[in-house]
Amino acid sequence: MEPSKEYLFKYKGFYFSVITSPEYVASLEDFEIKDSDVFLVTYPKSGTVWTQNILSLIVHEGHRNGTENVDNMERIPWLEYKSTDKDYANFPLPRIFASHLPYYLVPRDLRNKRGRVIYVTRNPKDVMVSYYHFSKFMSTVEEVPDFNIFMERFLAGKVLASSWMDHVAGWYSHAEDFNILFLTYEEMKKDLRSAVLKICNFLGRKLSEEELDSVVQQATFENMRKDPRANYENLPDDIAAKDKGSFLRKGTVGDWKNIMTVAQNERFDKELEEKIKTLPIKFMWDINDEM
Numbered sequence: 001m002e003p004s005k006e007y008l009f010k011y012k013g014f015y016f017s018v019i020t021s022p023e024y025v026a027s028l029e030d031f032e033i034k035d036s037d038v039f040l041v042t043y044p045k046s047g048t049v050w051t052q053n054i055l056s057l058i059v060h061e062g063h064r065n066g067t068e069n070v071d072n073m074e075r076i077p078w079l080e081y082k083s084t085d086k087d088y089a090n091f092p093l094p095r096i097f098a099s100h101l102p103y104y105l106v107p108r109d110l111r112n113k114r115g116r117v118i119y120v121t122r123n124p125k126d127v128m129v130s131y132y133h134f135s136k137f138m139s140t141v142e143e144v145p146d147f148n149i150f151m152e153r154f155l156a157g158k159v160l161a162s163s164w165m166d167h168v169a170g171w172y173s174h175a176e177d178f179n180i181l182f183l184t185y186e187e188m189k190k191d192l193r194s195a196v197l198k199i200c201n202f203l204g205r206k207l208s209e210e211e212l213d214s215v216v217q218q219a220t221f222e223n224m225r226k227d228p229r230a231n232y233e234n235l236p237d238d239i240a241a242k243d244k245g246s247f248l249r250k251g252t253v254g255d256w257k258n259i260m261t262v263a264q265n266e267r268f269d270k271e272l273e274e275k276i277k278t279l280p281i282k283f284m285w286d287i288n289d290e291m
C-alpha cells in the first residue's frame, strides 16, 4: 500500500512530510554553510530530540542553568521543516540544525566538509516500534493501526524519511565527504556521560566537571520527560494526541521484544539481517548486549 499523499510527498526518491515543499527542499542545496554550523542528522525515532536537547544544554548556558526558557525547535530548528520564523543568517553562532535528510540532499557545502555533522543511529527494530507508536501520537504522521502493515511499510521504505537501511547505509558509505561524528542511541543509553564528552570534543567545547554533570543529569530520560519543552507538551492538541501517550514514551533498548511476534521478527531479519551486516556498526538489540 502506498503512503497517503495527504501526508507525504516524494522528492528525489525520498519521502517528506507535506509540512514542507519540494521547492524549499530543493533550495537547501544552496543553503549557505558557516564553518561553525552543526547539523544533527538522524533517521526518525533514533534519538533526535534527545541529542537536540544535549546539544542545546552543551552550547547554551542559559538552558543548562535554567535561566532561559527557549523552545528547542527555536534554538535548534529543523532544516527541511522550517520550525521557526527567525532568519537563519542572523542566528547566534554556532547555528545548530536538526534534519532527517539523506546524505545526497543536504546543502552542497556540507558535502565539501564545511560545518559539522552528528549522525545518530538506533537499532532498527526499536526505531520501527517507536515509529509505530509515534504514528498514533502525531497527527502529521499517517496512523497505521495494524503493526503488521506498519512493519511492511517500514521495510519497504514507504514512510516519512523512506528506507531506514538506505538512510543509514548512505550516510556511513559517504562518511569521508563530511566532517562527521557517528553516535548510537544505545551507546548514549549505556554511557551518557561518555557520549556527551564525545560531542563536546567533536565541537571543541570544554565544559567543567559541574557543567558536564549538569548536562548529563538533565538529559536523562526521567528528567527530560518532566521537561515540557523536551516532551513536546507545548504542541497543540490537534497535532500531538497527548491523551494517547507522550513523546518521550519508553526510552529503552529492546522494546521491540514487547510487540514483535516471533514470526514478525523472523520476517524482519529475513529482509534486513544480511544488509545490516554490511554496515560498519554493531547494533545492540538488548541493553545487556556487548557494544
Ligand code: A3P
Pocket (backbone or CB within 6 Å): 042, 043, 044, 045, 046, 047, 048, 049, 050, 126, 129, 130, 131, 133, 219, 220, 221, 222, 224, 247, 248, 249, 250, 251, 252, 255
Ligand atoms: P521510544 O518511542 O522508544 O520511547 P526521535 O527524537 O528521533 O523522534 O526519537 C524518539 C525516541 O527517543 C523515543 O523512543 C523517545 O522516548 C526517545 N528518547 C527521547 N529522549 C530520550 C532520553 N533522554 N533518553 C532515552 N530515550 C529518549
